[in-house]
Amino acid sequence: MYLKTLFYSTALLAVAQTANAWSPTNSYAPATVDCAEDLNIIRAADGLSEAESNWVAKRDAVTQDALKKFLTRATSNFSDKSILDSLFAESSNVPRVAIAASGGGYRATFGDAGMVAAMDDRTDGANEHGLGGLxxxxTYLAAISGGSWFTSTVVFNNWTSVQDIINQMGDGDGSIWDIEQSALTPGGSDTAFTNQRFENISSAIGEKSSAGFPTSLADVWGLAFSYYFFPSLPEGGVGYTWSTIQETDVFTNAEMPYLIQLGKAQLPGTVAVDFNSPTIEVTPYDFGSWESSIKSFADIKYLGTEVSNGSPVTPGKCVEGYDNVNFMIGTCTNLIEYVEQANSAYYNAIIDQLATLFLGNSSTSADRTLAIYSPNPFKDTTNYDSGADTTFVTDDTLRLVDGGIDGQVIPFIPVMKKEREVDVVFALDQTADTPDLFPNGDSVQYTYERQFTEAGKYDAFPYVPGIDSFVELGLNKKPVFFGCDASNLTDLAYVPPLMVYLPNVAHSFASNISTLQLSFTAEERLSLIRNGFESATRGNFTEDPDFLGCVGCAVMRRKQEKLGLDWPEECQQCFTNYCWDGSITAEDKNTTSLSSVVGNGTTTTTTTDAPDYTTLLTTIDSGDMSTIHFETSTTITCHECEENDVQPTATFTTTTEDCDSNTLATTTVECEECEENANNQHKYTTISSMTTTTEYCEECEEARETSVVSTVNTAGAAEYSNSPSNNEFTTQSGEGSSNASKISANPSEQSVSTYAQVSSVTIPKLAQASSGSGSQSGSSAYSVLVNENMANKMTTGSIVGAVLLVGSLLSLL
Incomplete structure (x- = not known):
């Protein structure tokens, strides 16, 4: 193990150095360098950049061979395989594929990793039991929040595979994702190690600040976690730059997908983002937004350069090193502000302590919780739409937060863009929006709704059911295809890609892990990765031996429709089994048939309930959309009444309080008044505090009685026992094993919930780890403190404050 790790570390370091990966200062600080005097770092968002277009053309040549191999295997049992001859007769007929990896803390990191591993022919067993080769x-790999931790890891470790990572995965050995000790206490009981780690982070922050660039707690956030993604690089890759990817062989040879990670721009002086807040793409070449208030992209290599309409204020002088990988990761996973805005004196005191420790004179800055991009790369640009808010192009500073803050925790927007010509998007959903911490389709619904707003008027997304239908129909428990028939989507801005929805489902492991869990043993990590593999493959095809062929049909569908090719009968059966057929529950019955009219900044969406009348669903403008969405809460949503009333005549106010009766949020909502209103039948949810659930007062009373922060009871999660007699779950090794999983035959002793169905065939080597006992139930920030064995003292040299803050933040990831 030591020799292998040493070789791996040396190889990575060599890649970083030969590709000029480091900041010019060889540190976290950017520096001024010479550049062309006529350089302009801005382009209008009127299409793909020339660099991306050229790269995609090169990638198409690679994916053509890979997809032909994959689809040949997927259709091997089809009665008629002639469709492949037509698809691969010309390169323009070859489907284009994208993956969208959701957020969700470490649950998403490892769940996304397992799903992608199932699609990677470098994974042991993926070609026999999975989607290997896909x-x-x-062509495109998009990620957000916790999913960005996964994609950043594999991409900036020279496009390593999940299989390579698990082959050298251990506890306490400094391997990638070695989080037996969390980022909060990296030294465990060795407080000297922990304090040294945080002194290194403080030093890095100071170097950037001394170079004249503002810093914030987002810098701290990115630096702290990157140690676990790039353990072989000095101080977690403290000087590693994002634009390095342009110079690596795996990228220049188009051997990997095109990476896209997302942030959200926030207006100065505000504490919220919504659909109208620009989504910022971070790609190998570009940093910018398609949306109306910016509509520009900057050359990512020269971020930090003071510019006016893209031209350096000092001709011939540019900044390099601002595009630090750690800073970009901190940006795309930055939720710190939303802890502060919870208005808890307790947490605000911790944030104050951290700001004082790391930020010095900037500790009281209004922007201390935001990822600060100053100078603003879009200063004085003129590509924005007429009538749009110009703040993002006039202010000296651009402020960013986590890309999923507006509720869109699956990064659909960039891969659904018409300009990228994607045919199918695989949506990996690791969110935790149900009471038992599994997905409920929330993120899918949010992106669907966005296309009917001003911000989304240039975009399209397939029709999906409402959240109630999504859950009641069980669409969150299995793979589902949305947008199967292009002919049903012609009233949208354009025909969007078909979407293959792959939710996190417990198969061999209770994968509804609380996002508060900050440390995992190697065994637990492997179990989560394995479960992700199984979620993407329907339990290694044990639940449906034909699922591989059905995925092949989804990949081919858009090109089959465009070219008018004969549709294999096996594909027809697959679409019967997996396509959402438009059915909904009674709760959503008014949304069966939708049409939309866009104009003058508003979108009116109507739905036909029956031939004899039409109900107005909603008229949306920038003031009507949701503001804050955490995975633990949603903004209030009113469902349409069954009666044909269109005037909002009833209102109600929801106040959210913590257990000490401190008001956290007050929201007034207008609803349509009808008979059901008298019975209080409008469905709504409230914004929850991080420490208590404020929906029902009984929970606060219970919390007071126990004098501790209430914990999340993850209903339906497996509660593992340390007693072998109560938990006989084991996994056998070896490709030839005929019984890869064993579980107690006595239902009363079985410790895996009804959500967990264990596969009965050989599990690929990727997944061969015993599940044992683990921390599957959710926990509070308080219990995280206890589990991390922190002292009672809070001094400048301690990191107790950091424990509290990061624990709080991960509850939102």
């Missing part, structure tokens, strides 16, 4: 045929 990743090699993928």
């Amino acid at each position: 990743l090699q045929g993928t």
